[in-house]
Amino acid sequence: MREQPPYLRIADVLRQRIANQEWTPGDRLPSRAQLAQECGVTEAVIRRAQERLIELGVLEGRVGSGTYVAEPRTRVQLLRSAECEQSEGSAFTADMTALGRRGSWESRSDGMVPAPSDIAQRLGIAEGDYCVRTAYEYLADGKPVQLTTSWEPYSVTAGTLAVLPEGGPYAGLGVVRRMAEIGIKVSRCVERPEPGHANAEEANLLGIQRGALVTRIQRTYYSDEGRAVETADIVVPAGLGEIVYELPVKP
Template structure:
């Protein structure tokens, strides 16, 4: 059986110290030099163990101060469900209400942005075709918990009241509701989740450690005619959220 890497062994030791209340929330950990001597490893191993636990929300780093035991923070339960897609609002906001959290979001939209090659492929358009791109930062009780970058083919919404996802009379209705307003029926969506690590920018926006574990979801909405009307890259930090998929089941009759 393959031996466990030293940094994982050290991370387990740190978790045990916290579980045994040798270290409690708010406590500052000893220096890496001291911890390395206690654990019989080098400072690089201690650093990797700490970075792992920071990414999981067990520890937190404070610039110029050191590493501390993090205060307990309940992970949000993020429900991914096409079955419950609202026609008049945000699925994120709707999902926060049952768990007693206030869901909101901030956004920044740019129109006529040339589609990169990968986005063009997902939308079924030519590379360089104009898109409306919107960057979202989703908040729970005012704290960021999820990021998303949305792309819509400009030719679909150009000249309509829904060209800006977060502007005009239909702002905030979501893709399904906005497309309905211009006579397009969104019939289904695909989602492809993949594990990843937070970039420096993502870590700053989400308040997590650079390289922290995240789930990246590539989502695309399609009309009933099979045309892609929107695609998005969603970033969900593992330390802050757990992802649950709800899948409708057709009852067997007869």
């Protein structure tokens, strides 16, 4: 049997010390140099062990301050279903309410953003055509659990009250209901999930370790005429969110 890598062995040691309440949530761990001396390993091994525990949500790193025992964060269930966009209000807040959590989100929209090549291809428009780009950070009890970046062709909503997803009278209604308000029927949604690793910006926003496992979902909504009216990149950390698909079954 292959010997366990040193950093995994040390991760188990640190996790056991936390389980034994030597350190409790909110406590700052000793320096890497001190832990390396105590455990008889190098500081590099301690760093990798801590990074592993940060990925698992046991520890959290604070820039310029050190490494701390993380407050317990229960994974939340994020439902993907055919009905989620049809519900009254926000599907995310409804999901969180069902779990006894407080759901909220923060967003920022930028208008007239030229579409990069991959987004243009997904939307069926020319590279450089203008889009409205909106970045979302979804929160459960005030802590981030999901990131979404949405792109809508400016030509679809220009001159209407639905041009900004989170502004005007249709703010927060979701893509399907907003489009319906301007006479566009959204009839199809395609999602492509795949595993990945958090980049530096995502890790910073989500409070996780860079390189932590995430699920990326590429979502595109289509009108009944077959036109793509929105595409989005959704990022869910494996340690914070459980993605559940609920699909209708015809008898």
